[in-house]
Amino acid sequence: MSEEQLKDTTAMPVAGKPPATVQVTWSGDHVFEGVRSSGGPAITMDSSGKQGPSPVDTLLCALAGCTGVDVVDILTKRRTPMSALSVEVVGERFAGTPSRITKIHLVYRIIGAGVERVHAERAIELAVTKYCSVRDSLDPNMPITWALELNGSYSE
Known part of the structure; x- marks a missing residue:
């Protein structure tokens, strides 16, 4: 880590909180499914608003x-x-x-x-x-x- 990165406390992770990691996969057209990388329920996003927000x-x-x-x-x-x-x-x-x-x-x-x-x-x-x-x-x-x-x- 550079000296500049060490001084930038806004980029420091909160103690005890792991990074938020998600996986977003294209489902066709303007539709994407998002899920935590560790698993769990998925959300559907659709820029046309037909299959999800x-x-x-x-x-x-x-x-x-x-x-x-x-x-x-x-x-x-x-x-x-x-x-x-x-x-x-x-x-x-x-x-x-x-x-x-x-x-x-x-x-x-x-x-x-x-x-x-x-x-x-x-x-x-x-x-x-x-x-x-x-x-x-x-x-x-x-x-x-x-x-x-x-x-x-x-x-x-």
Whole structure:
């Protein structure tokens, strides 16, 4: 390892976490199957959206799933578990090529009798800004905003 690589702590692996390794195989047309190299369930990605979400949609799903796990864990630790959670994600796209995502907005819909808005908002804020490894893997300058709908009551 070069001296420059040793100084770059952003490239250092997290202690105890093995590298994430996946295998993606072309299935024809614009369809690809992805699976962890160690095995497990596969996901189908299809840029035409016929057999599965596109790769970009899959990225947005990964962000929602990653932050969602954190929200569930944080609220469970507060002993205010929810009965339902869904996350709607809108990724604005660049008009040129590549059509990269330029801005993301997440809407968290939480149902739970004992969940207080202030605690749900704090859980979401921590998930989006501190704990989600998918978010931290994206461009740090990309704007990511969120809103909360708690028990049917919406606020931004």
